[in-house]
Amino acid sequence: MQPKGKVILAGAGPGDPELLTIKALRWLQKADVVIVDRLVSREALQEFTREDVLIVPVGKKCSDHASTPQEIINELLVEYALQGKLVVRLKGGDVSIFSNVLDELKTLTEHQIEYEIIPGVTAALGAAACAGIPLTARGYATAVRMLTYYRSELLNESYMQDLARTDDTLVFYMSSGTLDQLVEKLVHYGIASDKWIAIVEQATTPLQHVHHYPVNDYLDKAAGSSYASPTLIIIGKVAALHGSFGWMPDSRSNEHYFTPLSVAGADLYNKKLPTC
Numbered sequence: 001m002q003p004k005g006k007v008i009l010a011g012a013g014p015g016d017p018e019l020l021t022i023k024a025l026r027w028l029q030k031a032d033v034v035i036v037d038r039l040v041s042r043e044a045l046q047e048f049t050r051e052d053v054l055i056v057p058v059g060k061k062c063s064d065h066a067s068t069p070q071e072i073i074n075e076l077l078v079e080y081a082l083q084g085k086l087v088v089r090l091k092g093g094d095v096s097i098f099s100n101v102l103d104e105l106k107t108l109t110e111h112q113i114e115y116e117i118i119p120g121v122t123a124a125l126g127a128a129a130c131a132g133i134p135l136t137a138r139g140y141a142t143a144v145r146m147l148t149y150y151r152s153e154l155l156n157e158s159y160m161q162d163l164a165r166t167d168d169t170l171v172f173y174m175s176s177g178t179l180d181q182l183v184e185k186l187v188h189y190g191i192a193s194d195k196w197i198a199i200v201e202q203a204t205t206p207l208q209h210v211h212h213y214p215v216n217d218y219l220d221k222a223a224g225s226s227y228a229s230p231t232l233i234i235i236g237k238v239a240a241l242h243g244s245f246g247w248m249p250d251s252r253s254n255e256h257y258f259t260p261l262s263v264a265g266a267d268l269y270n271k272k273l274p275t276c
């Protein structure tokens, strides 16, 4: 019987391929198969993998913008590992932040497949660094919270009230579509006038763009805006520091750094990274 392979669950960092860890890089260089999310740089895949690697994109597709269902991803992990392959499951940012890694861990343990978990630079840390925002700067914040508001019912009214009053820095993932509602709630619950909001599009990439307002001015100045995906939102006194310490030039381009990785109906391919 073929010996079982192994699965490496690795974070790719927020976009800039150089923010991938050396450990993740070493596994990528050895991988037979890489099962990859949409928010992973093509450059990393192209440069850091073997010529004969099989890359399986499981993020959004060009044609229908639908994600690959989690059960299929689980099946792919098991299928390739049972063929004795070294599989890298490469996720954007860090593996454990707003991801389905738990489902994958359960599947791997059920099938007694060996795995390792390699951390990555999560978007909050990448965006904060590249926007010049120290998330817990002394005198500004003593804690940072990672949150999501992609569905408004995720955070109830009393929690919203707490978010408006706390001095913790708030970082929102997957929430640019509901940003107006979020700001309305914070303003409604009396967020202080020294709190700012920084909206970081395509953080750490050459297409990064930061929008920056006092929270109380946001709705007057920017309500109804739409932002390039992916976008991260940082709220708190520290967000004001972007004005003094932002160092990356804002991109004026309308391009998208993370383009889908599939070609006309083909989900699996060897090391060719075609454009849609």
Ligand code: SAH
Residues within 6 Å of the ligand: 014, 015, 039, 091, 092, 093, 094, 095, 096, 097, 098, 099, 121, 122, 123, 124, 127, 172, 173, 174, 175, 200, 201, 202, 203, 204, 205, 230, 231, 232, 233
């Ligand atoms: N595991 C990832 C998060 C996955 S959820 C991590 O640790 O970063 C996807 C969300 O992450 C996006 O909707 C966006 O809010 C954020 N994100 C990921 N990469 C980003 C980037 N380069 N710039 C801005 N936001 C990003």
